[in-house]
Amino acid sequence: MPIIEWNDAMSVGVKIIDREHQYLASLVNDLSDALEAGTGHAVLGERLDNIVDFAHFHFNHEETLFSKTAYPQADFHRREHARLSAQIKDIQERYRKNPSDEILDEVFFFVKKLFMDHAVGLDLGYVSYIREAGFK
Ligand SMILES: [Fe+2]
Numbered sequence: 001m002p003i004i005e006w007n008d009a010m011s012v013g014v015k016i017i018d019r020e021h022q023y024l025a026s027l028v029n030d031l032s033d034a035l036e037a038g039t040g041h042a043v044l045g046e047r048l049d050n051i052v053d054f055a056h057f058h059f060n061h062e063e064t065l066f067s068k069t070a071y072p073q074a075d076f077h078r079r080e081h082a083r084l085s086a087q088i089k090d091i092q093e094r095y096r097k098n099p100s101d102e103i104l105d106e107v108f109f110f111v112k113k114l115f116m117d118h119a120v121g122l123d124l125g126y127v128s129y130i131r132e133a134g135f136k
């Protein structure tokens with residue numbers, strides 16, 4: 001059962017960013033299903049590098065948009081992205097060395113938090129500025 005169901009309140013109003021956030025939600029749901037089914041390590045073995053690349057790509061994408069808007073929290077938001085990027089890279093490295101159940105859980109909590117606290121938290125603060133700048 002999916003733990004995140006997408007709804008309009010989660011939208012940042014820019015289609016391509018919403019699609020990336022929807023991908024993140026599907027990642028949370030897939031990992032949750034895999035943990036429940038006991039296939040977490042197999043799924044993570046296939047997708048961990050992709051999760052790290054996705055985070056990097058997505059953060060860059062948002063930051064490119066910030067630079068074209070008057071979003072006043074852009075610097076803080078960039079620092080938050082840098083902190084999260086460093087965190088997932090650290091988890092990736094530790095998982096490579098030691099693919100334990102604990103680190104598997106850590107990845108799951110990371111992506112869940114990235115969606116719950118960041119994508120539908122901090123990210124929603126740029127919506128009005130991005131709209132004002134004409135992006136949709
Ligand atoms: Fe985002």
Ligand SMILES: [Fe+2]
Binds near residue numbers: 122
């Ligand atoms: Fe963000």
